[in-house]
Amino acid sequence: MSDTIFGKIISGEIPSEFIYEDEYCVVINDINPQAPVHVLIIPRQGISRLADAEDADQALLGHLMLVAGKVARQLGVEEAFRLIINNGAEAGQTVFHLHLHLIAGRKFAEGQMAG
Numbered sequence: 001m002s003d004t005i006f007g008k009i010i011s012g013e014i015p016s017e018f019i020y021e022d023e024y025c026v027v028i029n030d031i032n033p034q035a036p037v038h039v040l041i042i043p044r045q046g047i048s049r050l051a052d053a054e055d056a057d058q059a060l061l062g063h064l065m066l067v068a069g070k071v072a073r074q075l076g077v078e079e080a081f082r083l084i085i086n087n088g089a090e091a092g093q094t095v096f097h098l099h100l101h102l103i104a105g106r107k108f109a110e111g112q113m114a115g
Ligand code: 5GP
Pocket: 005, 028, 029, 030, 031, 032, 033, 040, 085, 086, 092, 093, 094, 095, 096
């Protein structure tokens, strides 16, 4: 667990609705959505940044991708969604507990990675 807002959400210290949860991760709606669907897939284990993940985290990282697909189906957006991981403050990371953004429900600019 990390000493971040996400660590507190996972521990229940800060109440939050989990739209999906399992042994390894939770999924919540982003408080400041950038699209009609904007959820965060957060491992219970508090890895601070993707760059700090280790070989031992391989199964967990794969699991997060599978959950992304599952949650996309659950939300009915499996035909068009984007996954984003911000790594480091200069890349826009503000919460230092690894998480995947799943964004959908708006038209994405072609050939553009962000936005
Ligand atoms: P980052 O910028 O680190 O990639 O993403 C952090 C995300 O967490 C942001 O999109 C921000 O809106 C979201 N966020 C920050 N604090 C909270 C919170 O307390 N609850 C929820 N649901 N989302 C949060």
